[in-house]
Amino acid sequence: MNSPVQKRLYFILFFLSIFLINVTTAQAEEQTWIRINQLGYLPEGVKVAVWCSKQNQEINEFELVNARTNKVVYRGAAGKAFGAYGPFSQTYRLSFSDFNKTGRYYLRVNQARSPAFKINKDVYKGTADFCLRYMRQQRSGFNPFLQDSCHTHDGYTLYGPMSDSTHVDVVGGWHDASDYLQYAATSANATYHLLLAYRDFAPVFTDHYLANGLKGKNKQADIVDEARWGLDWLLKMHPKADWMFNQIADDRDHSGMRLPKEDSAYGRGYERPVYFINGEPQQRGKFLNNTTGTSSTAAKFSGAFALGAQVFQQKDQVYSQLLNQKSVSAYAFALKKPGVTQTASVKAPYIYAEDNWVDDMELAATWQNRLEDAFNYAKQEPITPWLGTDTAKHYQYYPFINLGHYELASRLPENSQKTVIGYYQQGINRVWAKAQHNAFYRGVPFIWCSNNLTTSFALQCYWYRNLTNDAQFLELEQANIDWLLGLNPWGTSMVYGLPAKGDTPVDPHSSLTHLKNYPTDGGLIDGPVYGQIFKNLLGIQLYNPDEYAAFQSDLVVYHDDFGDYSTNEPTMDGTASLVYLLAAQESEGKKAKRRNRK
Incomplete structure (x- = not known):
C-alpha cells in the first residue's frame, strides 16, 4: 500500500503530465494551420486546402466537418507530403473535390482547424x-x-509636336x-x-x-x-x-x-x-x-x-x-x-x-x-x-x-x-x-x-x-x-x-485609407514579393507590428501595413x-x- 507521501507525489506527477500534454498540444496547434479559399468553393469545382506546419511532421488523413452540427461528413487521405515552403517545414494538399454537398464546413487535422467556409453555387455571386x-x-x-471633383485642370503637354x-x-x-x-x-x-x-x-x-x-x-x-x-x-x-x-x-x-x-x-x-x-x-x-x-x-x-x-x-x-x-x-x-x-x-x-x-x-x-x-x-x-x-x-x-x-x-x-x-x-x-x-x-x-x-x-x-x-x-x-x-x-x-467577414487587407497603401480611414472595397493589392526585393526597395518602413510575422520568410513577404507600398x-x-x-x-x-x- 502506498504511503500518503507517495500518493501525493503520484497526484502531482499525474497533474504535471496532463499540464505538459496540454502545453504541448497548444504549442503544436500554434505551429500548424489549414489554409482555405475564404470565399468558399463551388460544389462541382476543385476543392483543395493546404495543411502547413512549422514542425516537420507527417499526417495521414483529414476530416471535413459540418460547421453547424460539428459532425464529420467526409474523411480524406492527406496524400503526398510536399515538404518545406516559405515559413513552413511541412505541407500537404487536402483535396475534397469529390464532396459536393452544399453547406458550411471546416477542415480538421488533429488539433488544427480551418476557418469555416461555404460550399455553394453562389459563393462568387456579386x-x-x-x-x-x-x-x-x-x-x-x-x-x-x-462626391467631389478632382484633377479638373489636366494638363500641360510635354514631348509633343505642340509647344511644351x-x-x-x-x-x-x-x-x-x-x-x-x-x-x-x-x-x-x-x-x-x-x-x-x-x-x-x-x-x-x-x-x-x-x-x-x-x-x-x-x-x-x-x-x-x-x-x-x-x-x-x-x-x-x-x-x-x-x-x-x-x-x-x-x-x-x-x-x-x-x-x-x-x-x-x-x-x-x-x-x-x-x-x-x-x-x-x-x-x-x-x-x-x-x-x-x-x-x-x-x-x-x-x-x-x-x-x-x-x-x-x-x-x-x-x-x-x-x-x-x-x-x-x-x-x-x-x-x-x-x-x-x-x-x-x-x-x-x-x-x-x-x-x-x-x-x-x-x-x-x-x-x-x-x-x-x-x-x-x-x-x-x-x-x-x-x-x-x-x-x-x-x-x-x-x-x-x-x-x-x-x-x-x-x-x-x-x-x-x-x-x-x-x-x-x-x-x-x-x-x-x-x-x-x-x-x-x-x-x-x-x-x-x-x-x-x-x-x-x-x-x-x-x-x-x-x-x-x-x-x-x-x-x-x-x-x-x-x-x-x-x-x-x-x-x-x-x-x-x-x-466581408474574412481576413482581408485593412491598412493598404492608399491616401484615402491612411488619411480618412475610407475603405478601398474590392481593390486587389499588389501581393507578396521576394524577401530580397522587399529589403532593397527605397522608402519602405512598417508603421505597425506585423500581424503576419510568423509567416514571413526569406523567400517571400507580405505586409498589411500602409508603409509597404510593394505588397x-x-x-x-x-x-x-x-x-x-x-x-x-x-x-x-x-x-x-x-x-x-x-
Missing part, C-alpha cells in the same frame, strides 16, 4: 460587381465615392494604384478587361449605379458604365489621328499623402503634365527610359476601342462608330514606329518598364481583321516571356499574358487555331513545371504586383480550358484563384473587403482583370445551377 466599387473610387474628374506646356483637356479616367498617376497602357488594359467581362458574362452583372458612379439605375449594367468611363478618357488621350498621350503626372506624385482634389505637386497650381507618345526615350530621373516606338500603348488603345465598338453597337451606334474610327487611327499610330512605349519618371528609378509589344499588335490586328498579320505577330512572341521564370522587371511583359491569343484563336482556320492554342498550353506547362513541386501550386514569381500576374495566369488557364475543353490544368487554375482569396501562407485574402497597394488594372476572373467563376456557378435544374 463579387465582380463588388470589385467595381474600387474602380469607381479611383475615378479622376468627378469622383462618386468622394500647351493645355489639353484630358480630365477623366482612373487613378492608377491608389496614388494619382494615370497611365494610358494600364487604363486601356483595364478598359479592355471590363468590356471583355461584359461581353463574355453579361448575365452576372447588375445595375445599381448611374453612369456618373452615384447610386441609381440607368438600365445599363454598372460594368458597362465603368468601361465607358475608361473609353471616354482614352478618347481624350487620342484626340487626333496623329496625337496620342501616354500618361498624366509622374513620380513627383509620391511627394506625400493628400486627397486627390488637393493635388498640386508639379509647381503649376493644380495642373499636371501630360506626356505625348513620340516613340523616343523620355525622362527617367537622371536617365532616359527605354522607349523604342509607339506600338505597345497605341495597340492597346486600338484593341480597347474595337471591343468597345462591338459592345456599344446596339446601345449607342454613334458612339460605336466613333470608337471604330479611333481603333483604326490608333492602329495606324501603333505602326508609326514599331516598338515599345515606356513610362516617364523624374525622381525615382521605378517605371513601368514594358519591354514587349508584338502581343499588343496581335490583339489590335485581330480586331482590325488583319488575321495574317495577327498570326505573324503571334509567332514572334508565342509565350509571354515571364511564364516559367523566377523574375522579371516591373511590368516588363505587360499585360502579363497574351490577350491576343484568346481573341485570335477563335477566328483562325483549324490548323492555325491549334498552333495559337498550343502557345497557351506551352506557357502553362512552364509554370506547372515549377508549381507542381509545392503544396500551394505556386509557379508565379514573387515580383512586384505578383497578384496581377496570378490573376492573369489564372485567366490564361481559363481561356485555354474554354478553347479546348481540356481540363488538365483545372487544379492549377483554381490554385491561383484560391491563392488570391486566402489559400496562401498568410491565410489572408488579397482583395480588400472580400469576403499592399491596390491597383486599378489588377482589379479590372480580377473583375473578369470573378465573373467567370460566378458564371460557372450559374451553369451548374442550370444543369441541376434539368
